[in-house]
Amino acid sequence: MPKAKYEQIYRILKEKIESGLYPPQALLPSEHTLIGELDCSRNTLRRAVAELVRVGYVQTMQGKGVRCIFEPTGQATFTLGSIESFAESAARIHWHPSSKILHFESLIVDEALSQRTGFAPGTPVYYLQRLHYLNNRPLILNHSYFRQDVTRGLTAEIAAGSIYQYLEQELQVSIINSKRVVTVERATALDLQYLDMADCNCLAVVSSQTYNGDGVMFEYTQSRHHPNFFRFQDNAVRRPSPASRAEKKPNDR
Amino acid sequence: MPKAKYEQIYRILKEKIESGLYPPQALLPSEHTLIGELDCSRNTLRRAVAELVRVGYVQTMQGKGVRCIFEPTGQATFTLGSIESFAESAARIHWHPSSKILHFESLIVDEALSQRTGFAPGTPVYYLQRLHYLNNRPLILNHSYFRQDVTRGLTAEIAAGSIYQYLEQELQVSIINSKRVVTVERATALDLQYLDMADCNCLAVVSSQTYNGDGVMFEYTQSRHHPNFFRFQDNAVRRPSPASRAEKKPNDR
């Protein structure tokens, strides 16, 4: 259970929406009444509602109210806005995860690798290839680079378990944030070898740079996803901005 | 210029970061001092900083400070909905956008289309195919469905210009939010016909459901992007999970 009150209230409201207590199209009770029901301040309630907006559960309208736009889907989705390890995501959707180490080595970042990863040339890193399965199906091929000075002692054995658990609990590395970019790339020979891709010759690639509490980018990972099992969700809110009168069509790309 | 103060302060700080006044790895001045410099309340400053976190410019650390992690290399300019399509980034570099209407018709949603779009079966919609170019290169093929009762009077001529301008200014439709999902799909014959895809047989697909101020989903658009010109950005913040917080090894001292 989260300790922060706004998070608790966020979950309470999320529960009520998912359970159908606040059905789609219906307006939620006003801030005033919710404050009374949930016994919190206005700011705290508003912060919880802001989270609901961010995940696309409700829309707020000044002068009108807060409308539920949640539609039950049941899809297995990887949500945005939080860093989840592969194991955590799999657990959330109750699938059986497993993984296999394909390759582990220690190397020095050269100019070409520096361009791709963002590590400075000359940086010693561990290079790791891992294959992730869901329900015994190979779905994700990971190429990871970890700065050795931050992830000292990382071995193939540790990587076979949870790397993040090792970093956070053994090495006391605090993981703060992760910049991610989704692109589509041509499949390599390695992709075709390990991922059962039928006749698709492209896949979804999530490149991420992860930072620790010292502001050091200590991990670069390129996750190559089987195209048929990739899904990334987002909710965009339109902000009335005076500059976006004639342009900025959020949906028209 | 935005009217909201927190947005102004956000832009000021963003400017300073981009200009190198707060270089990477450096800590920003403390909240207290920034409040004095910018003449605002703590809440307002914190809201601006929260935006900087969301777009991946800084990381906040309790007890330590706010560290700049902006890297000018990738020129990763943000977008409001945390999506960065090639069209938007290219538009900023003053590339020339244009579009062509391929198809326009009026039809009734059947069961199969209902499954794909989320519209109820029997709903009258306008169906629209548009091809978007950048510097005369076809990059995005759009399939759009608009509810006729919300977008009354929409024609191919209007669609050749700005649909959203027509909706907001002529029909007074308020556009609130848009749920989007990114997937990778096999290219269709239509994709291959219009997008110059070399030998790629997949493309990036952004499916979006857009809602108006009445909570009505009035638009479903499937944007099919040329794989080599697609880019979706995000910044994720890690919240300490109960599991990782549970067993924290005490420091030896």
Added chain:
DNA sequence: GCCGATTTGTCCGTATGTATC
């Protein structure tokens, strides 16, 4: 069209908790 009630948006000041040094 006007006015007041309701509802959300913004901004402020303050107090307290928690992590870091």
Added chain:
DNA sequence: CGATACATACGGACAAATCGG
């Protein structure tokens, strides 16, 4: 331990948008 810095929470005030009389 104290000082500093960010995180959370509360309450109040006013603005802006909506709706009904």
